[in-house]
Amino acid sequence: MASNITVEAADLEGLARLEDVVAKHLDRFAFREGELKYGWTRAWAAGSVDPRAMRINALH
Secondary structure, eight states: OOOOOOOSSSHHHHHHHHHHHHHHHHHHTTGGGGOOOOOOOOOOOOOOOOOGGGOOOOOO
């Protein structure tokens, strides 16, 4: 089953940290579910995409 979670951060570094924290918490609370996989999708305002900062799939 797939679920969606929306998070926001002030900058890309903060967003990466937040992704890690969310994944670790979900892993801890859902340990009986087996291995969880995460696919992070980032959204930016039109015209402000920085391809160097993109990390499309973060699998844990």
